Amino acid sequence: MWYSLFKYVLLGPLLRVLGRPTIEGIENIPERGPAILASNHLAVMDSFFLPLMCPRRIYFLAKNEYFTGPGLKGAFQRWFYTAVGQIPIDRSGAEAAAGALTAASRQLDKGELMGMYPEGTRSPDGRLYKGKTGLARIALETGVPVIPVAMINTNKFNPPGTVLFRPAKITVRVGKPLNFDRYEGMQGNRFIERAVTDEIMYELMQLSGQQYVDVYAQSLKDSKPGDDRPVNPAA
Template sequence: MWFWTFKYILMGPILRLIGRPKVIGLENLPESGPAILASNHLAVVDSFYLPLMVPRRMYFLAKSEYFTGTGFKGAFQRWFFSSTGQIPIDRAGANAAAGALEAARRQLAKGDLMGMYPEGTRSPDGRLYKGKTGLARIALETGVPVIPVAMVGTDDLNPPGTVIPRLARIEVRIGKPLDFSRFEGMGGNRFIERAVTDEIMYELMQLSGQKYVDLYAADLKNTGATPEEILESGNRDKPAA
């Protein structure tokens, strides 16, 4: 109920006004049954515009801190993130990744749509970064289709580090479902999981038109270096051919 209130009565009209969103490829979305929507990640508002433009309810994983605040602000945050389909997960500790994957599996077992960002974090500069293999592991274990989704223009509306949105034109491009049934029974094989992840990232690159960088975005944020600096450092460490 809260989701539809958010979508059609409260925030939906505002999001449509400032982002003038357009969706392409809705015919690629199944009318029922579980699926993973694998999206690039340019801005915080990706998690608002994607469910806004998808006719079915969908879910995302979100850090538990969004749901533990106190007072009016805390209550509003809990309502807001629950309304947009965010599922709280504890990202601290050694079992954080396993807990997140299990939460996604439970939601898919209910026949729902699960939105996931294979890059693991927002792109720092608008380029597409190397995907992590957790999404591939879930897809292989559950057998659900993976649908690539490209968010375009959300970083113009909500550039990194900004709070107040700017007028922009958002486009949500939904690609054809990817079938990984040829890898049935191979879940847990890290080489297969990497191959599946790379195939998903290639489709996202094609859909979004982003330049691909073969580095993890999180590593970039942690070091503060540019992709070029990290790649050049790696090249210097390799022996000459």
């Protein structure tokens, strides 16, 4: 109910007016069954425009802190992040990666769509950065297809470090599903996970038209004190 309220009554109509979003390749999203939507990550609003334009509900992994805040603000955050399909995970400790894998696998086992950002954090400058292998690990463990998704102009609508929206034409471009059945039984092999990740990133580069940079976005941010930190650390 809350998801529909967000999508059709609250924020959704405002985003449609200001962002004039369109979606290309919607036929590549299955009408039913599990899949991972692997998206580039330009802005916070990626996690709003993608669910808005997708005909099915999408679930994302989010840090647990979004759901544990005190008082009225904390209650609003819990409601909001739950309404938009965020699943809390604990990022602390050595078991963080395993917890993310378990949470994502649980939703995929239910036949749901998982939205993930293989870059692990927002691009600091609009370029496409090296993907982390967590998404590949989940895809290989579960055997579900990976659907590449390019978000276009969300960084113009919601530039990094800004709060107010700036009208911009948003496009969601969905690519053909990627199947990794040829690697069946090879999950846990870091070379295979890297090969899968690189294939996904190549498709995202083709879809988005972004320049690819073969370093992790977070390493660039860490070299520039004051930049924002990851919003999807489990991806």
